[in-house]
Amino acid sequence: MKRDWITIASWTWIALFVLWKLYLLIQGQSLASWLDVTNPSLFGLLFTLCVVVLIVRAVRKRGVA
Numbered sequence: 001m002k003r004d005w006i007t008i009a010s011w012t013w014i015a016l017f018v019l020w021k022l023y024l025l026i027q028g029q030s031l032a033s034w035l036d037v038t039n040p041s042l043f044g045l046l047f048t049l050c051v052v053v054l055i056v057r058a059v060r061k062r063g064v065a
Contacts, residue, residue: 013046017046
């Protein structure tokens with residue numbers, strides 16, 4: 001299965017985001033700060049965008065939409 005650069009970039013960003021959040025958790029940041037939707041970060045917005053892109057591309061690939 002050939003992967004395109006958008007899929008690779010999205011999965012890479014998701015992995016980096018999760019690793020960064022785990023690092024901050026190990027450093028002592030509270031878990032509640034992950035769920036603070038009133039103060040979104042650029043990293044969190046990009047993470048959300050990557051997830052949406054992967055979902056939309058999966059639906060398009062299957063021909064459902």
